[in-house]
Amino acid sequence: MKYFWVILVIGLLLVVGCGNKASTGNINTAAVITSDSTLDTPTDSIKEFNVVAKQWEFIPDTISVKKGDTVKLNLKSVDVVHGFKINEFNIDEKLNPGEEVTVTFVADKTGVFTFFCNVPCGEGHKEMKGTLIVN
Template sequence: MNHQHKRRLLLAGVAAGGLAAATGLALAQSQPQERVIKIVAKKFDYTPGEIRLKKNVPVTLEFTTLDVVMGFSLPDFALRTDILPGATSRLRFTPDKSGQFAFHCDVFCGSGHESMTGTVIIA
């Protein structure tokens, strides 16, 4: 293979790579931007207690607790996790329906546990 032929192949590869990169950029721009929502659990409260999401936009819920082991359950989406002191728990999902959905602590965390609830609102 002569020098001119190698140079043409190299330039063709660079052009194709640039096209692939530009196509990848266009695809990335058409995808919904994932949100990360930080939620702090403490006896007997979630902050925030109301979470607003957009239908079909991926989201990661990041949980921490300030005191004891807690749980998080969003039954309408079959989501649940334990929330452990000193750790971050993550749930990633893409809401596929609109409406208001209740979530609650499903690990007994003391007297007052039953009031540890919140709402996810999806539009």
């Protein structure tokens, strides 16, 4: 029976030893992520746009910024309730008529992204969209 305990303790030591190795690996991974994120440090630029939403368009319908820019959008519907959504930046706003909604985000990835109305607003709803370009 004594041998059982000795084996158990040795086994536990081995498990703890492996656990330490695993957590060391995690620390290394975290360090890599941290150094990557420094590449995405926001630029000093704030790009501000006034965007009007109306049946069935956004004006302007194309917004261009540079990667790292802080983008500030002042959104306003001038007729009925609309939505404003950009999936890739987790933006999802409801635009009540006459109310200005401000959205601020960092354009931290390059690409061409679609913003669109996600509140049914009439026959042209499905075509109510625009393009966000991040270079």
